[in-house]
Amino acid sequence: MKPSPLITALQASGHRITRQRRVVLEVLEESQEHLDAESLYQKARQRAPRISLATVYRTVAVLKQMGLIAEYSLGEEHGHFETVPETPHYHFTCIGCGQVVEFDTPQVAVAIQELAEREGLEICTVQFSLTGYCACCRAGRGR
Amino acid sequence: MKPSPLITALQASGHRITRQRRVVLEVLEESQEHLDAESLYQKARQRAPRISLATVYRTVAVLKQMGLIAEYSLGEEHGHFETVPETPHYHFTCIGCGQVVEFDTPQVAVAIQELAEREGLEICTVQFSLTGYCACCRAGRGR
């Protein structure tokens, strides 16, 4: 059983490794999608049937606080989670078909950097997401 | 009684002008801050004591849909409203003292524009907000 990076980090920071946490971390690491608490819970309970939604929330809270995962509010909805990527990126959610497009704009990172320096700010979180219609949906038909 | 731009727009779009709506619009127009529903409600009830929170929500929903005001989720919190500014701008919220700093970064607008063209997207909403510590709070003391 290879120790995943998240597990290792959790452990190193003095948190106990429980079956439930292990499962939540596995789901997060394996998933390429942006999961909300409910989906995370559904996927997790396939491996740990007695896990509760509360535990999922408590686990993501710990991970978020440690900076291991990020929470996004895609579109106008409730929170979605994702393991922190090497390259920061942002999200576009299509109102028509619901697909999420990830994109990276170095310019944004630069802009943030400059702003921070100019105003003397220390930036902790960046929330940047777009909504609208993707090329397919603009063309007049769903997906 | 000069007709405010918001009132005029509301009226023009076929909505009735009620005392409650007039008051909510006035508060929004006079305020330079980013008000959440509750503050809006508190300020509105000083002029229309019997107004309800539900009416405030219904009013901002109409205005939002018409594009007259914008809703932001500053930091991680609940929604805040602001009349739509001529110049688009974004927000930085200080975790230490709670102050909100508005800033404009043309680069961001440009980045969005380029992204939209490259991917064929039609952008409807842009959510861009930062949190962190302002210069004062970084210095070690509140505000």
Next chain:
DNA sequence: TTACCTGCAAAGGGTTTGCACTTTG
């Protein structure tokens, strides 16, 4: 007059919490 709007209170959804029990280290 009659849609549209309102206040009220109850419902709704996502998230958090209190508590007794379980488990990790």
Next chain:
DNA sequence: CAAAGTGCAAACCCTTTGCAGGTAA
């Protein structure tokens, strides 16, 4: 064994909604 973590259900917060009565046009 003590402290940290869990499940459950109830509580919470913000927002929306159903309905009966009010009001702008």
